[in-house]
Every structure is written in C-alpha cells, then in structure tokens.
Amino acid sequence: MPLYEDVADRLQDLVETGTFRTGQKLPSVRGLHRDWGVSKSTVLEAYRILEDRGVIEVRPQSGHYVKAHAQTPEPTTGVGPGLDVSDLMVRVTMRAGPEGFVGLGCGLPDADQLPLDQLDRLMARVARERQGHSYQMGTGHPRLRQALARRAMAAGCTLGPDDLVVTTGCQEALDLSFRVLCRRGDRVAVGSPTYVGLLEILRAQGIEAVEIPSSPRTGMDVDALAQVLPTVQAVAVAPNFNNPQGSLMTDRAKEQLVRICAAADVPLVEDEAYGDLGFDGSRPRSLKSWDITGIVLSCGTLSKTVSPGLRLGWVAGGRYTGQLARLKMVSSLACATVPQLTAAEFLLNGGYERHLRRLRRAYRDHVGRMSATVAASFPLGTGISRPRGGQFVWLQLPHGDALELFERAWDEGISVAPGPMFSATGGHRRCIRLNATAWTPEAQRAVVRVGALASGA
Ligand SMILES: Cc1ncc(COP(=O)(O)O)c(C=O)c1O
Structure with missing residues (x-):
C-alpha cells in the first residue's frame, strides 16, 4: 500500500475513534511530518484522500477539519450465547x-x-494555599483518614485513621483486597446478582466466583453461604443497598455472617459503596462494626455521594491493613493529594450530613x-x-x-x-x-x- 494511503487510514482511525471529533482541527502538515516522520507531500496526499472520502474538509488559510457525520456509529457487538x-x-x-x-x-x-459548587470552592482553596503538592505515601492523607474514621462511627464502627488506606475509588479498594487475600485459582463466594466490577476484578485475577443467592429485599442468603464456606478463600458481600438490587441485610444476618466467617477464619470483603444512601435517613451498620478478629475488609467510596471524579475510596483492612498499604504504595505510591484534602474539608466542615x-x-x-x-x-x-x-x-x-x-x-x-x-x-x-x-x-x-x-x- 502506498505510504500516503497508510497515513490516510491512520488519520481516519483517529477520527473514527473520536481522537478528533466533528469540527475539530487535525494536525498541521508540518506537525505530522515531524511526529510521524513522513514527507510533507505524503501528508498532503493523505489529506487529499480523506477529503475525497468525505472525512475532512479543507478550510483555506486554516487547515484540515473533521466533517460532520465522519464518525462511525457506536459499536454494537452482539451479546449472544458467548456473553461478554x-x-x-x-x-x-x-x-x-x-x-x-x-x-x-x-x-x-x-x-x-452533587455538591459541586462547594467542592469547587474547597478545591480552589486547597490549590491557592499550595497544600496539594506532596506525596502521601501508602495510606493516604492523615486528614482524610481522620475524616473517614469519624464518618465510620455512623455505621457503628470504631476506627482510627491508621486503620484506613485511601484508594482510587472503591474499585481499587476491592482490587487490592483480593490481591492481598487470594491467589490465582482461589475461590471467592459472591452474592448473586453482584456488582459487575467485582466480577471483573475476580476474573482478571484468575479467581473463581462462587455464586450465593441474594434476595432483592434482604441480600445474601447466609445459610447458603455457610454450606460453601469451607471451600472458599474469601467472601465478598455488599450488606447495605447492594448494586444491583438495593437489598439490605438484617442486623441479625450481618452478625451471623461475620461470626461464621470469623469461626472459619475466612476473610470477608464488604462493599459499602451505597451504605450512606438509606431512604429513611438512618445509616445501617457495616459488617465491620461486628468485626472483633480483624477479618473484615470494609471498602467504601465518595463516588456515590460526593463525586465520582474525585476518585476517592478507602479500605478499613483489619488485620490486612499493613499489607494493603504496602500494595497500594507498590502499585501507585499514593492517591492525588488535592482531591484528598478537598474531600477531607468537605467531610469535616462542609456540611456532608x-x-x-x-x-x-x-x-x-x-x-x-x-x-x-x-x-x-x-x-x-x-x-x-x-x-x-x-x-x-x-x-x-x-x-x-x-x-x-x-x-x-x-x-x-x-x-x-x-x-x-x-x-x-x-x-x-x-x-x-x-x-x-x-x-x-x-x-x-x-x-x-x-x-x-x-x-x-
Ligand atoms: C457496588 C459498587 N462497588 C464499587 C464501585 C466502584 O466505585 P468507585 O471506584 O467509583 O468508588 C461501584 C461503582 O459503580 C459500585 O456500584
């Protein structure tokens, strides 16, 4: 294939994948000559081809622009028997x-x-005071951990700042938890249905998900779990307003769940992403609040109540907290400091309640x-x-x-x-x-x- 056609195809790919969108200007001839190491005449010829294909238009004295309707429609891969x-x-x-x-x-x-105006103001203040430009290695900023520890009281927990590791959302808290707890080939009991992101984490780590029935009203069937408990290395459950059902486990079932896991010495990862969103205004208890032996890893997030863009979550890791902090540090050193300080101010003084x-x-x-x-x-x-x-x-x-x-x-x-x-x-x-x-x-x-x-x- 002549080089100019190859260049034209690559540019068209960039348009179809949305790197350049309708009305946006494509790179200059000189820029592409420099970046892709092709001659200016090759670039000019490629642009001419794209014009013929109806992908771009030339604006005299200005450059090459993506034409309307050059983008392909959303991909619609079939979801059939080989469910992806x-x-x-x-x-x-x-x-x-x-x-x-x-x-x-x-x-x-x-x-x-979401409280976006308040967050913008707080973030501007953090930025103005130049507070956000250092690493908070491993566990996260102490002020945010203090705010989260105080907040955990509403869920019946007694936590110190050092019991918590700040993570990039609840997704990372879950991912780190299973990386600490499991090896490839292990089995983890999960509610069915359960959060798709959890299934993806387990799949990526080569862990088998063992499905335990979950009722839309009262969540995971603890008796059914008890049957499989001896055959799994960990349990994952969202006790409060789970995704996708919105179920809420009774306190009795939660207590029983923590008790049987402690007795079998099987760690319990709880996903508390929606725990603050009870419609009657009360905050249901976390499994962590019954955890005497340190087997509960309680994962939470600000994504559902404050802002998903802050990318802030945490894990109260019980006896695994040290390992979680080390793994967090190995994988990304730390979460960004500006969002942590913004969130801490909002939780401590910003009217979160x-x-x-x-x-x-x-x-x-x-x-x-x-x-x-x-x-x-x-x-x-x-x-x-x-x-x-x-x-x-x-x-x-x-x-x-x-x-x-x-x-x-x-x-x-x-x-x-x-x-x-x-x-x-x-x-x-x-x-x-x-x-x-x-x-x-x-x-x-x-x-x-x-x-x-x-x-x-
Ligand atoms: C149950 C549950 N857990 C965890 C997450 C991940 O949230 P984030 O990583 O944004 O905190 C989500 C997001 O949809 C969720 O629904």
Missing part, C-alpha cells in the same frame, strides 16, 4: 452516548444532586417515581425490587430475555443493565437494573418505552 460481560459493562456504563441517548443502565450518580439528607430525599423520590412508572408500563407480573436505599430499581420480567431487551432498547437509544451482567454464570436472564438517580421527562419516556418493548411492542 466486559463488553456489556463498557457499553452499559457509558451514559453519554450519541446525542439523545438515555442511560438508564449506567451506575452514575446524578451530577445535579446536610448534603446527604437532600440526596437521600431526592433518590427516594426518584426511585418511587420510577417504580410507579414501571408498574404502569411493564407487563403484568413484572417483579419490582422496592429498595430502601441506593439508586437502582431491579426488575424481574414475567417472560422474555433481558439481553434481547437490552439490544432492542439500545437500538432505540436507551441503555438498561441486563441481569446477566451481574452474574459470573450468565444468570438472571429475566432481570434488568435501572438507574433512578436522575428522574427527568426523558428518563420517564425511556422507562415507558422499555416497558412497551418488554410487553412485545
């Missing part, structure tokens, strides 16, 4: 797809409900409205979860297939999260998860439309 959970996760979690896309499938909080009260009220309202719309538009016999906290509505259809519904909704510009995404074995094929954080007229129309699709329209 990673692919599903990527597609579902993208909220802002093509214009007009309604992302009922994603897990993002509603940005309109007041903000939480508003957020819980809004989500309770949105979940209620979404549930009512589902009840009115989905086929008779659809099961609705009625969660007492969190941000999701979990549905079980009376008939049909969630993956097919996912594809049909996707074709109409709506994402839903199909049940098999939350299972290591492709289970929950009649279930879908909807995100209720933002209840807008578009979201309502989309729910009605998915209900019609589920009814066979």
Whole structure:
C-alpha cells in the first residue's frame, strides 16, 4: 500500500475513534511530518484522500477539519450465547452516548444532586494555599483518614485513621483486597446478582466466583453461604443497598455472617459503596462494626455521594491493613493529594450530613417515581425490587430475555443493565437494573418505552 494511503487510514482511525471529533482541527502538515516522520507531500496526499472520502474538509488559510457525520456509529457487538460481560459493562456504563441517548443502565450518580459548587470552592482553596503538592505515601492523607474514621462511627464502627488506606475509588479498594487475600485459582463466594466490577476484578485475577443467592429485599442468603464456606478463600458481600438490587441485610444476618466467617477464619470483603444512601435517613451498620478478629475488609467510596471524579475510596483492612498499604504504595505510591484534602474539608466542615439528607430525599423520590412508572408500563407480573436505599430499581420480567431487551432498547437509544451482567454464570436472564438517580421527562419516556418493548411492542 502506498505510504500516503497508510497515513490516510491512520488519520481516519483517529477520527473514527473520536481522537478528533466533528469540527475539530487535525494536525498541521508540518506537525505530522515531524511526529510521524513522513514527507510533507505524503501528508498532503493523505489529506487529499480523506477529503475525497468525505472525512475532512479543507478550510483555506486554516487547515484540515473533521466533517460532520465522519464518525462511525457506536459499536454494537452482539451479546449472544458467548456473553461478554466486559463488553456489556463498557457499553452499559457509558451514559453519554450519541446525542439523545438515555442511560438508564449506567451506575452514575446524578451530577445535579452533587455538591459541586462547594467542592469547587474547597478545591480552589486547597490549590491557592499550595497544600496539594506532596506525596502521601501508602495510606493516604492523615486528614482524610481522620475524616473517614469519624464518618465510620455512623455505621457503628470504631476506627482510627491508621486503620484506613485511601484508594482510587472503591474499585481499587476491592482490587487490592483480593490481591492481598487470594491467589490465582482461589475461590471467592459472591452474592448473586453482584456488582459487575467485582466480577471483573475476580476474573482478571484468575479467581473463581462462587455464586450465593441474594434476595432483592434482604441480600445474601447466609445459610447458603455457610454450606460453601469451607471451600472458599474469601467472601465478598455488599450488606447495605447492594448494586444491583438495593437489598439490605438484617442486623441479625450481618452478625451471623461475620461470626461464621470469623469461626472459619475466612476473610470477608464488604462493599459499602451505597451504605450512606438509606431512604429513611438512618445509616445501617457495616459488617465491620461486628468485626472483633480483624477479618473484615470494609471498602467504601465518595463516588456515590460526593463525586465520582474525585476518585476517592478507602479500605478499613483489619488485620490486612499493613499489607494493603504496602500494595497500594507498590502499585501507585499514593492517591492525588488535592482531591484528598478537598474531600477531607468537605467531610469535616462542609456540611456532608446536610448534603446527604437532600440526596437521600431526592433518590427516594426518584426511585418511587420510577417504580410507579414501571408498574404502569411493564407487563403484568413484572417483579419490582422496592429498595430502601441506593439508586437502582431491579426488575424481574414475567417472560422474555433481558439481553434481547437490552439490544432492542439500545437500538432505540436507551441503555438498561441486563441481569446477566451481574452474574459470573450468565444468570438472571429475566432481570434488568435501572438507574433512578436522575428522574427527568426523558428518563420517564425511556422507562415507558422499555416497558412497551418488554410487553412485545
Ligand atoms: C457496588 C459498587 N462497588 C464499587 C464501585 C466502584 O466505585 P468507585 O471506584 O467509583 O468508588 C461501584 C461503582 O459503580 C459500585 O456500584
């Protein structure tokens, strides 16, 4: 292939993958000559080809620009019998797809409900005072750990700042936990359904997920877990408002869970991502609050209540805290300091409680409205979860297939999260998860439309 065609193809790839978007200027002839080591005439010829292909337009005296409609549509890899959970996760979690896309499938909080003005002000202050330019090796900034330790009191825990390791979101807290606890080939008991990101971590680490039934109301079946406990190296559970069901374990079940794991000396990783989002305003207890022997690794995050962009989570690692801190340091030295200090100020002095009260009220309202719309538009016999906290509505259809519904909704510009995404074995094929954080007229129309699709329209 002539070199100029190769250059043209590479440039077209950059346009199709969105490195350069509609209306944006492509590199200058001189710039490409320098960066890619090709002659200026080759670059000019490549640009001429792209003009012929309708990918770019030339603006005299200015340069080469991406033309409208040069971008290819979103990829729509089929999700069939060879279910690809990673692919599903990527597609579902993208909220802002093509214009007009309604992302009922994603897990993002509603940005309109987050305390962004306060965070901006606090971050500006941290930056102005030049506080954010040193490493906080391993465990994270002491001020944030102090704020988190105080906050953990609401979940019944007694923690010191040194019991905590700050992480890049709850995702890293979970990842580090299993890297400390497990080896390739180990088995971990997980709720079913469970958070797709957890399944991805286990898969990436070569760990087998052993699924334990989880009820939409009361979460993991502890008796069923007890049966498999001797055959697993760890347990992963989200006791409070789990993703995707919004279930809440009773205190009795939580206590029993910690007791049997302690007796079997099996570490217990709890995911507390949604624990602060109880609709009645109370904060349910963490498993950590019953942990006397140090076997509970309690992972949390500010992503769901403060801002996912801060990328701040933590793990209270019990007897594993030292190993977690070392591993955190080995993998990334530390989390960024400016977000840590901003978050610490917000938690200690910024009215986090007041903000939480508003957020819980809004989500309770949105979940209620979404549930009512589902009840009115989905086929008779659809099961609705009625969660007492969190941000999701979990549905079980009376008939049909969630993956097919996912594809049909996707074709109409709506994402839903199909049940098999939350299972290591492709289970929950009649279930879908909807995100209720933002209840807008578009979201309502989309729910009605998915209900019609589920009814066979
Ligand atoms: C249950 C659960 N755990 C962990 C995470 C990861 O959150 P982050 O890494 O943003 O803190 C999420 C995000 O959706 C989640 O839903």
